[in-house]
Amino acid sequence: MEIADLTPAERRVWRAFPRGEVVDFRRSDDEDAEDGHTWGPERTVRAKALRALLLAGTAEEGQVAALRVVGARITGVLDLQYAAVEHSVRLWGCHFERAAILYGAHVRQLNLSHSYLPALEAATLHVEGVLRLTDCRVPGQVRLGGARLSGALFLERARLGDEDEDPDDVLHLNHATVDDDMWAPGLTVHGQIQLNGAKVSGTVNLDEAMLINPGGTVLDARSFAVGTDMHAVRMRTQGRVNLRGATVAGGIDLTGARLSNPGGVALRASSVIARELWLRNAPRIEGTANLRRSQFELLHATPDVWPDAVRLDGLTYNALAPHLPAKQRLPLLEREEDGYVPHTYEQLTAAYRRIGDDAAARMVQLAKQRRHRTTLPWYAKLWGHLQDVTVGYGFRPMRAAAWLLTLLLTGTIAYTLKQPPALKAGEAPAFNPLFYTFDLLLPIIDFGQEKAFTPQGWYQWLSYALILAGWILATTIVAGITRAVSRQ
Incomplete structure (x- = not known):
């Protein structure tokens, strides 16, 4: 151009x-x-x-x-x-x-x-x-x-x-x-x-x-x-x-x-x-x-x-x-x-x-x-709720202590008011309601009280309940502690 x-x-x-x-x-x-x-x-x-x-x-x-x-x-x-x-x-x-x-x-x-x-x-x-x-x-x-x-x-x-x-x-x-x-x-x-x-x-x-x-x-x-x-x-x-x-x-x-x-x-x-x-x-x-x-x-x-x-x-x-x-x-x-x-x-x-x-x-x-x-079947949910209420899946350890103290206090008061009779008179040790309740609650501890005395009536049902609660509580505590330790 x-x-x-x-x-x-x-x-x-x-x-x-x-x-x-x-x-x-x-x-x-x-x-x-x-x-x-x-x-x-x-x-x-x-x-x-x-x-x-x-x-x-x-x-x-x-x-x-x-x-x-x-x-x-x-x-x-x-x-x-x-x-x-x-x-x-x-x-x-x-x-x-x-x-x-x-x-x-x-x-x-x-x-x-x-x-x-x-x-x-x-x-x-x-x-x-x-x-x-x-x-x-x-x-x-x-x-x-x-x-x-x-x-x-x-x-x-x-x-x-x-x-x-x-x-x-x-x-x-x-x-x-x-x-x-x-x-x-x-x-x-x-x-x-x-x-x-x-x-x-x-x-x-x-x-x-x-x-x-x-x-x-x-x-x-x-x-x-x-x-x-x-x-x-x-x-x-x-x-x-x-x-x-x-x-x-x-x-x-x-x-x-x-x-x-x-x-x-x-x-x-x-x-x-x-x-x-x-x-x-x-x-x-x-x-x-x-x-x-x-x-x-x-x-x-x-x-x-x-x-x-x-x-x-x-x-x-x-x-x-x-x-x-x-x-x-x-x-x-x-x-x-x-x-x-x-x-x-x-x-x-x-x-x-x-x-x-x-x-x-x-x-x-x-x-x-x-x-x-929430993703588990009903029976697993039930067990999960139990672990949650008792020990918070191991992340609420003080909750377990509160349950133990509550059950221990309940048993101690109940068996103070109504001492269970000795299984063998003359051979039983002196009855102690506190350690008797300990025997019922803690399956790995034996103070000799549970084997020596046998409660009657509704006190017997209370003993069954304490034994069952102790086993459940011990199991959930162990499971919770194991889970918490593994997270660490």
């Missing part, structure tokens, strides 16, 4: 390019690129003119060539498919009438901030530096699957997708590689973000993002890898967040995040490996939360953040924050969709033992036995 074939607006761009100068077509600093279809010919640039310049333009001696255009209306299709662009590209606040095609292109820097694009087709794009889509408005798809960015990806306050259209894969980053940060605070997406198999070496920032896809998936980040932290503070979602198999070297911060997908899964963070998961000060999750088989060093969440249905089987953590009594943590384990899951109780017990709260650990183990009892 010759310069003689260019419009006056295009000549300005071509003359500025060799020196990397900025061509600013704006009439005011607060223009909205979405209204760019009304801009006149004095600020209209054909896409084919920009393509020709990028592929054939050269730098002026002693200068660094670059395409730096602000506030232009770009007509036609900017087609740089498979192109190798050696210069920095900055099309700031521009209005693209057609979708830009950068499939397989290789560029040095690409800045489309504050621009309006119907869509962006840039799968397998290679950017040697930074890709900026800050404050962009893209009602269609942004396809960056398999892209390789040597710098950061900026999407601050970008608005992607159209709330009046059927939701689609609005931001497609599957298997993309970002060697720096993915910075997207304030991002708004109507549709789905796909990050399956993607890798970000730095930080992912989705603070105060709004992801909307009711009844569908808003964030699909299966096997997503993050080199440092993933921030989503005060993020709001309407749809499923899927982090299955994600690996985050640092923490996942969902402080104040509002996760909502009524009737479905709101948070799927199964098989996730991260140092920390923060749900501090977050409202109650609307929908199911799935954390099965995930691994965290710290899980920071208060009980009121969890929904009515959870899946926690295989979840492991070293510590819980904030530190709360066991009675506040236990109701969560009863919301398990898979029913009774012993592993969840063992994990909570281990967390309390690590901080030296043995009383809380015993309470969790007692709750585990009671929950397990």
Whole structure:
């Protein structure tokens, strides 16, 4: 293309390019690129003119060539498919009438901030530096699957997708590689973000993002890898967040995040490996939360953040924050969709033992036995109730002592009031109601009283009851102590 074939607006761009100068077509600093279809010919640039310049333009001696255009209306299709662009590209606040095609292109820097694009087709794009889509408005798809960015990806306050259209894969980053940060605070997406198999070496920032896809998936980040932290503070979602198999070297911060997908899964963070998961000060999750088989060093969440249905089987953590009594943590384990899951109780017990709260650990183990009892046949439930009432399954040892003292006092008083006759007169030792009751209650102790005296009437039935209670109590105490020792 010759310069003689260019419009006056295009000549300005071509003359500025060799020196990397900025061509600013704006009439005011607060223009909205979405209204760019009304801009006149004095600020209209054909896409084919920009393509020709990028592929054939050269730098002026002693200068660094670059395409730096602000506030232009770009007509036609900017087609740089498979192109190798050696210069920095900055099309700031521009209005693209057609979708830009950068499939397989290789560029040095690409800045489309504050621009309006119907869509962006840039799968397998290679950017040697930074890709900026800050404050962009893209009602269609942004396809960056398999892209390789040597710098950061900026999407601050970008608005992607159209709330009046059927939701689609609005931001497609599957298997993309970002060697720096993915910075997207304030991002708004109507549709789905796909990050399956993607890798970000730095930080992912989705603070105060709004992801909307009711009844569908808003964030699909299966096997997503993050080199440092993933921030989503005060993020709001309407749809499923899927982090299955994600690996985050640092923490996942969902402080104040509002996760909502009524009737479905709101948070799927199964098989996730991260140092920390923060749900501090977050409202109650609307929908199911799935954390099965995930691994965290710290899980920071208060009980009121969890929904009515959870899946926690295989979840492991070293510590819980904030530190709360066991009675506040236990109701969560009863919301398990898979029913009774012993592993969840063992994990909570281990967390309390690590901080030296043995009383809380015993309470969790007692709750585990009671929950397990609900799964047993009636006769096993009966035996379980007996162990619970007598010794609290071995986790309430003082309860056994109380039962022993009560029965001992009952027998002592009864046989003081009515001494049983001697079995063999003249050969029996002096009667002692206390030790006689001891003989009846404790099968392994023999003071010689039980064999020497034989009660009559209802006192005989009392002796039978004390013998039976002693055997039951001794058996449950041994079973409970054995269980408690094995837990230690």
